[in-house]
Amino acid sequence: MKLSKTFCRRSLVIAAITALLLFAAGVVVEACTDGATTTELAFTAAWRPCDQDLVTSFWQGWGVTDDSWNPAGISDACNENLPFAKVMNAIAFIGGSPTVVGIFHQRGDYFQESRANATPYHDDVYLRFIQSHGAGVEAQSASGDHTDLDCPIFNFPGVPTPSPGNPNAEMLAERSAVIIHEMWHHWQVAHDTDSKHMDGPRGSCTAGSGACDWFYPHAPGSALPNGVLSDSLGALNQTNVVNGRGLYFHSPYQVMVEFETDIAIWGSSVFMPFAARQEAQNVGNVHLTSNFVNAAGFTIGTPVPFPNYVTR
Amino acid sequence: MRHLTGATVFLFLLVLLCFGAGCKRGKESGELPNIQVVRLPTQSPVPLQVATVDKFVDWVSTMPSSQIDDVKKQIALVKNDPKIVDAVASRLSFNNLGSYGRQLIYLSILGEMKNERAVGPLQDYLNSHDCPVFEERINLREPAPGASDEPRTSLFDSCAGLKTHAVNMIAYVNSAAAQRAVLNAISEHASRSVRLGAMNAYLYNNGDSEQAIAAVRRRARPEELKFIGLPRLSPETSAKDFADRMERFYTANPDERPPLPTRVVGNRHNARPPRRSVEPSVGSGKGGSR
Numbered sequence: 001m002k003l004s005k006t007f008c009r010r011s012l013v014i015a016a017i018t019a020l021l022l023f024a025a026g027v028v029v030e031a032c033t034d035g036a037t038t039t040e041l042a043f044t045a046a047w048r049p050c051d052q053d054l055v056t057s058f059w060q061g062w063g064v065t066d067d068s069w070n071p072a073g074i075s076d077a078c079n080e081n082l083p084f085a086k087v088m089n090a091i092a093f094i095g096g097s098p099t100v101v102g103i104f105h106q107r108g109d110y111f112q113e114s115r116a117n118a119t120p121y122h123d124d125v126y127l128r129f130i131q132s133h134g135a136g137v138e139a140q141s142a143s144g145d146h147t148d149l150d151c152p153i154f155n156f157p158g159v160p161t162p163s164p165g166n167p168n169a170e171m172l173a174e175r176s177a178v179i180i181h182e183m184w185h186h187w188q189v190a191h192d193t194d195s196k197h198m199d200g201p202r203g204s205c206t207a208g209s210g211a212c213d214w215f216y217p218h219a220p221g222s223a224l225p226n227g228v229l230s231d232s233l234g235a236l237n238q239t240n241v242v243n244g245r246g247l248y249f250h251s252p253y254q255v256m257v258e259f260e261t262d263i264a265i266w267g268s269s270v271f272m273p274f275a276a277r278q279e280a281q282n283v284g285n286v287h288l289t290s291n292f293v294n295a296a297g298f299t300i301g302t303p304v305p306f307p308n309y310v311t312r
Numbered sequence: 313m314r315h316l317t318g319a320t321v322f323l324f325l326l327v328l329l330c331f332g333a334g335c336k337r338g339k340e341s342g343e344l345p346n347i348q349v350v351r352l353p354t355q356s357p358v359p360l361q362v363a364t365v366d367k368f369v370d371w372v373s374t375m376p377s378s379q380i381d382d383v384k385k386q387i388a389l390v391k392n393d394p395k396i397v398d399a400v401a402s403r404l405s406f407n408n409l410g411s412y413g414r415q416l417i418y419l420s421i422l423g424e425m426k427n428e429r430a431v432g433p434l435q436d437y438l439n440s441h442d443c444p445v446f447e448e449r450i451n452l453r454e455p456a457p458g459a460s461d462e463p464r465t466s467l468f469d470s471c472a473g474l475k476t477h478a479v480n481m482i483a484y485v486n487s488a489a490a491q492r493a494v495l496n497a498i499s500e501h502a503s504r505s506v507r508l509g510a511m512n513a514y515l516y517n518n519g520d521s522e523q524a525i526a527a528v529r530r531r532a533r534p535e536e537l538k539f540i541g542l543p544r545l546s547p548e549t550s551a552k553d554f555a556d557r558m559e560r561f562y563t564a565n566p567d568e569r570p571p572l573p574t575r576v577v578g579n580r581h582n583a584r585p586p587r588r589s590v591e592p593s594v595g596s597g598k599g600g601s602r
Contacts, residue, residue, distance in 0.1 A: 042374035194574035214570035219555035305420035
């Protein structure tokens with residue numbers, strides 16, 4: 001009898017704690033600077049962000065499964081003002097990458113590479129939401145089994161700021177490219193190559209601590225030494241390391257730049273707003289000129305006000 | 313009865329805890345999700361007037377790329393109107409971005425107008441101290457003395473991105489004053505991204521001519537001479553021509569070829585990552601403040 005009373009009391013305490021935990025999990029707190037741009041809203045309307053099955057598929061496939069997402073909008077998953085929905089948007093945006101010939105890489109490769117579930121590209125990992133690692137950090141994959149995504153890729157810049165010049169990387173194209181970049185670190189780990197960036201400024205890299213890579217040049221649709229074309233499905237996962245000519249390899253900044261190029265020039269005009277593709281061209285060119293120790297030997301698009309991207 | 317109640321509550325809580333803590337492992341699937349999209353609607357063009365600048369930019373920021381010609385037509389109708397130039401230029405700001413993309417569009421409108429009146433505001437934006445570029449900011453991002461060098465920064469240089477688009481638009485105006493401003497940026501601007509952007513834009517807007525190349529060569533910093541004439545990858549580019557030019561760049565600059573990648577063995581993890589979040593819920597399916 002005494003035992004039963006104690007058990008009931010404990011049960012009630014557990015119930016209260018559990019109720020509090022579940023309530024906290026469902027409550028959305030001010031995680032970053034909430035809000036969404038008109039371009040983000042337009043893009044959101046063009047896929048199925050409120051389709052529970054699709055959101056669940058993204059949640060599982062891209063490993064947005066850490067409890068750090070609980071207060072970041074996971075229970076309000078089609079509210080694009082919040083970080084969780086912005087990750088869903090970024091994943092859908094990767095789904096708008098092209099499938100034609102003559103590009104850097106195929107949509108299927110970007111999709112496979114960016115997933116958190118084990119793929120031919122890397123082992124099983126997951127995504128964490130981090131409000132702040134310190135000034136200027138967008139994301140990092142310091143530990144082997146996860147990637148952290150930080151507020152700068154979610155912050156809505158639509159309100160005046162008293163401290164201009166703060167990092168702004170909330171653009172859909174950049175957010176999506178950051179996921180691709182970070183997952184490439186897991187590729188590096190899975191393929192026994194050094195996954196660290198170099199510190200800058202150094203050579204042609206104007207960025208600072210831990211933000212410089214080598215650029216391994218290859219043209220879109222180029223023939224690799226083994227005869228495979230670089231724009232064929234699966235070619236992103238290949239390497240041909242040959243001393244001198246024929247070196248085919250990718251660094252994290254390079255993969256993100258190639259993705260941004262593919263989006264800008266050949267991305268889906270069906271559901272990607274022009275403005276998102278213009279952002280891809282712009283941010284891609286900034287990475288090309290600021291994150292590579294050696295010279296990156298091309299520029300994305302033409303420097304005109306309203307570029308004529310491929311429409312299909 | 314009390315035993316039964318307690319046990320029932322306990323079992324109920326156990327299920328809830330398992331649900332929240334991840335005892336239920338989500339089904340894994342190698343299949344890529346099938347995203348069935350809705351075509352972005354073709355919108356009625358918005359006339360560009362002083363009172364409609366924000367509405368015009370709303371249109372440009374949400375429309376599909378197939379409407380670019382509509383945008384250019386609307387801008388062409390008012391390109392000589394100084395009030396429109398002023399109204400758009402008044403929205404250029406680093407303190408009140410609206411968004412990064414909106415700033416790009418304001419800049420694009422001013423470039424597309426090719427109106428001399430826009431050169432001044434574009435230059436002010438290009439040279440603004442309100443938004444320091446990497447080269448001006450770099451000291452702010454060094455780790456404090458004695459501190460760990462983690463976290464490692466992976467910052468995007470948004471100031472350089474906007475200023476590069478500004479110099480592109482000045483170059484597109486391509487008047488004598490605009491050309492002077494661009495050539496000056498090639499040698500003097502603090503940002504390498506802007507300097508290289510200025511080179512590319514000057515050459516593009518002057519037909520990549522020998523005279524233009526010579527003018528850029530005279531202004532470029534010695535260590536940046538190699539960047540003159542980099543190939544542009546665009547829909548108009550011949551794949552073969554692009555590949556040849558890229559190859560020629562690295563042949564002419566063999567020091568720019570990367571070294572072999574470094575092998576590091578033994579970093580792989582074996583443990584399966586935890587699943588700890590609640591399951592996502594779209595709730596009412598109505599999102600936030602759309």
